[in-house]
Amino acid sequence: MGKIKTVKMGDLEAEEKAREKAEVKREQKKAAKGEIKEEKPETKIKKKEIKKAGRGKRYLEVRSLVDTKKKYSIAQAVELVKKTSISKFDGAVEVHINVADNLPAGRQGALRGSVALPHGAGKQVRVRVADDELIANPKIDFDILVASPEMMPKLAKIAKILGPRGLMPNPKNGTIGDDPEKLALRLRSGQQSWKTETAAPIIHTIIGKVSFEPKKLEENFSALTKSVGTDKIKSLFIKATMGPSIQLEL
Numbered sequence: 008m009g010k011i012k013t014v015k016m017g018d019l020e021a022e023e024k025a026r027e028k029a030e031v032k033r034e035q036k037k038a039a040k041g042e043i044k045e046e047k048p049e050t051k052i053k054k055k056e057i058k059k060a061g062r063g064k065r066y067l068e069v070r071s072l073v074d075t076k077k078k079y080s081i082a083q084a085v086e087l088v089k090k091t092s093i094s095k096f097d098g099a100v101e102v103h104i105n106v107a108d109n110l111p112a113g114r115q116g117a118l119r120g121s122v123a124l125p126h127g128a129g130k131q132v133r134v135r136v137a138d139d140e141l142i143a144n145p146k147i148d149f150d151i152l153v154a155s156p157e158m159m160p161k162l163a164k165i166a167k168i169l170g171p172r173g174l175m176p177n178p179k180n181g182t183i184g185d186d187p188e189k190l191a192l193r194l195r196s197g198q199q200s201w202k203t204e205t206a207a208p209i210i211h212t213i214i215g216k217v218s219f220e221p222k223k224l225e226e227n228f229s230a231l232t233k234s235v236g237t238d239k240i241k242s243l244f245i246k247a248t249m250g251p252s253i254q255l256e257l
Contacts, residue, residue, distance in 0.1 A: 066249075066251070069090065069092075072090060079256065081255060081256075082225060084253045085100075085245070086221065087253050088245060088246065088247050089217055091246075092247030094217075094247065094248055097129075100219070100245065101245065101248065102210075102243060103210070103211050104235060104242075104244075105208065105240070105243065106118055106203060106240055106241060107239055118208070119179055120179075120200070120201060120234050121181045121201070121234070122198065122230050123197055123198040124215070126219065127197035128197065128213050128215055129213075129215050132150050132194060133150045134149060134152075134191040135149035135151070136153055136154070137153065137158045138158070142162065145165045147174070149174075151200075152174045152175070153182045153184070154176040154183055155184065155186075156185070162175070181198070201234070201235065214228050217247050
């Protein structure tokens with residue numbers, strides 16, 4: 008099995024430059040073999056720019072609005088997110104956080120928690136309370152499963168179904184409690200879990216929709232960063248589902 012390459016959000020610029028160099032070399036080889044036809048210089052430039060970005064013309068236009076060397080305030084970034092979203096649907100506002108990468112080997116995914124977004128994430132979360140019916144008929148038609156401590160031994164029977172999907176209740180993400188109905192209500196109203204990736208110290212989550220009022224997105228963002236802990240954050244970026252990445256001030 009080959010090696011898995013992990014790229015942080017801050018390394019994307021370097022990777023784009025590497026791709027551009029590789030593309031130039033390929034074009035030179037093709038030219039030497041006579042495999043490419045002469046094109047008008049203007050057409051060449053346009054095709055090269057689009058190929059370099061790996062996106063369409065519209066994406067290139069909105070990406071030019073973002074200064075990749077600048078770190079924006081959350082208010083400035085939210086304004087840019089709205090301007091640079093190119094999806095025809097109401098896209099999500101994503102936050103990507105690089106946290107301290109000095110965690111012990113095999114513990115990269117150990118940083119986790121949950122946050123109650125003041126204005127929700129704009130997504131209807133399907134929450135189910137674990138019961139005997141679920142164990143008898145383990146139909147996965149929910150996004151989050153909550154349970155009481157007494158129910159956990161029973162859930163072991165369907166752990167092979169829940170575990171691979173990340174649905175097994177866990178005290179670390181707040182899905183086990185003496186009053187699971189109350190937990191379910193809180194989760195439906197905007198509480199969501201976050202955690203670092205298994206193989207990298209990166210958190211990917213959402214804080215709302217592009218259509219949200221700027222103030223709501225800012226307040227959701229503030230709640231998220233407080234939950235993660237600003238002392239644990241190395242760098243962070245915000246973007247629309249279909250839009251360029253915008254680096255934020257710490």
